[in-house]
Amino acid sequence: MNQDTKTLSKVYYSESKPAAYQGAQKIKLVLKGDGNDKIGIHKIRKWLQNQDDYSLQKPVRRRFQRARVVVSEPKEQLDIDLADMQSLNKDNDGIRFLLVAVDLFSRFAWVVPLKDKTGKEVEKALAIILDEVSPKKIRSDAGTEFKNKWITKLLKHKNIYHHITLNEVKANYVERLNKTLKSMIYxxxxxxKSKRYIDALQDLVKSYNATPHRSLNNIAPRDVNTKNAANLWAYMYLRHDKGRKRHHIKSIKKRKKAIQRTLYKYKKNQLVRIAHQRRPFQRVYNEQWSYEVFKIYMRFQIQGFSMFKLVDLQEKNILGMFYTSELQPVNKSEDALWEIEKIIKKRKRNKKVQFLVKWLGYSERFNSWVSGSDVKNL
Incomplete structure (x- = not known):
């Protein structure tokens, strides 16, 4: 352990002292106050990335700009989701959920009531909607109500592509519609002065579809058609881009160089943790980030946003793609310690003790034999 590491450990892990268990800026200020200007902010951040207790609890940035879903015409894509109405089921004939679908271009909505959210029941409700509209794609979250053999069979029969989103924001258009619909119902x-809405449900949906929509240039969803679709597409997508072009026109040459330098925050093969909301995992101390460490194997751009594909430490692909804000770099040095959840077995090989261990935060797939001399009690 070098002197800088000793100094940082002393500041960070002395719970009664200033900057204990806090961030890089606070540690830097305390060191500066003690007359130590030699350890720079970059080195402090790098050191903190190697401290599991820090990186696991680092606050997650939940709100950040994401790539837009661009559709070119009505009936190209539907977002679907379930609205939870269980609190009112006794007064509404046992209806617990509403299957809500919205056309991403026209914002036209369909709603079908459900008594439960089993895959079979959701499939029946979705079939009712698909009798009225035949989209090219349907987007949903990864819930079992949508990710099941009944939905798969229905969409395959209808030749509709099913896109399952793993992002925390998920199918944001339909989730926005859910809020609007619930607001209207309540x-x-x-x-x-009642708790019964089911008799008026379709009238409320009809009202929504007849109401001018700001994102449609104050046209109602029901009035979107092939005649005005081209003008609406230009209104929805091109007006924002024009504003951006005017705003950035002066410094294009300077920005080109800057963009090349800052295109990606993380390097290929860099180790990272994943934000908790993107990948469910067992939490011991309310961790905000995964115990498990992953590796970046691919980087690419979507609408100017840096996106990353990951593999685990056994080179197995991780489903989905990740924004910069959903990842946190990890600096695991060669002498870094990896925590053991439990010792499963003990054996002797060539007169040396070995343990079969389960690693903390990792699945059984990562269980491995390690030398007894490498196991340390902390």
Whole structure:
């Protein structure tokens, strides 16, 4: 352990002292106050990346700009989701959920009530919607109500591509519609001093579809058609781009060089953790990031956003792609310690003790034999 590492450990792990268990800027200020200007902020950050207790609890940035879903015409893509209405089921004929679908271009909505969210029941409800509209694609989250053999069979029969989103924001268009629809329902209930909405549900949906929509240049979803689709597409997508071009036109040459330098925050083969909301895992101390460490194997751009594909430490592909803000770099040096959850077996090989261990935060697939001399009690 070199002197800088000793100094940083002393500041960070002395719980009664200033900057204990805090971030790089606070540590830098305390060191500066002690007359130590030699350890730079970059070195402090690098050191913190190697401290599991710090990186696991680092706050996750949940709100950040994401790539837009661009569609070219009505009926190209539907977003689907379930609205949870279980609290009102006794007054509404046992209806617990609403299957909500929205056309991403026209914002036209369909709603079908459900008594449960089993795959078979959701498939029946979706079939009702698909009798009215035949999209090229459907997007949903990865819930079992959508990811099952019944939905797969239905969409395959209809020749519809099913896109399952793994992102925390998920199918954001339909989730926004869910909020609007619930707001309409609860206002209706408040007006009528009642808890029964089911008789008025389709009228409320009809009202939504007849209401001018700001993102459609104040045209109602029901009025979107092939005649006005081209003008609406230009309004939805091109007006934003024009504003961006005017805003950045002056410094194009300077920015080109800067963009090349800052295109990707992380390098290929860099080790990273994944934000908790993107990948469910067992948490011991309310960790915000995965115990498991992954490796970046691919980087690419979508609409100017840096995206990353990952593999685990056994080179197995991780499903989905990740934004920069959903990853955190990890600096695992060669002498870094990896925590053991439990010792499963003990054996002797060539007169040396070995342990079969389960690593903390990793699945059984990573269980491995290690030399007894490498196991340390901390």
């Amino acid at each position: 206002r209706y209930l408040a007006k009528h």
